[in-house]
Amino acid sequence: MSRKEQKEERRKAILMAALQLFVERGYHETKIADIAKAVSMSVGLMFHYFESKEALLIELVKMGAEGTKSAKIPENVPMDMFLGGFLRELFDYAEKEPWVFNMFILMRQARRAGMPEEARKIAFSVDGIGADTAEGIALGQKAGIFREGDPEALARIFWASVQGVMEEMAVNRELEAPEPEWLMGILRK
Structure with a gap:
């Protein structure tokens, strides 16, 4: 392995140690020394990688924000098919990469008052695919696939449910991912 790869x-x-500690202990309660200890590194060496705990948080929140960009809704794909497939892929990926569960928690935490302002700004800039979901729900309502109601409210309820599932699975790794159809039931007629 090259030096650059190392x-x-x-x-x-x-980053993964910081993510775990921020989720378990909270950002404010986690010390740089805790993160350094978790990766068997001196605090001084840690500062060669990240200038501060806030810089670590911001990098993690940027990673979370980037992750939502990978969930773009392709044109001409019915919203029910897209969402069902997306949930299956999300749950499968998170099972292989458990840090994804923690990222959902961190992104929620980053929006709270008292968190560093830059991290909050990045976290609030992420609408995930909420607006696109609302548009797709409206189209699905016209096609008779989805229940009646405010499409934006339905989209928010749907994504809040996904958030809740991911948070629950972060704290209880014994849980199996739900069937995507259970969550799709929020939207279907």
Whole structure:
């Protein structure tokens, strides 16, 4: 492994340790020394990778924001098919990469008052695919697939349910992911 690859591996390890600790203890209660200890590194060396705990948080929130961009709704795909497939892929991926569950928690935490303002701004800039979902729900309502009601409210309820599932699975790793259809039942007629 090259030096550059080693450095990138260490950087990832620091990010994953910080993510775990921020979720378990909270951002404010986690010390840089805790993160350094979790990756068997001195605090001084940690500062070669990230200048501060806030810089670590911001990097993690940016990762979370980027993750939502991968969920773009393709044109000409019915919303019920897209959402069902998306949920299945999300749950499968999170099972293989459990840090994804923690990312859902961190992104929620980053929106809270008292968190560093830059991290809050990034977290609030993420609408996920909420607006697109609302448009797709409206189309699905016209096609008779989805229940009547305010499409934006239905989209928010749907994504809040997904958020809740991911948070529950983060704290209870014994849980199996629900069938996507259970969550799709929120939207279907």
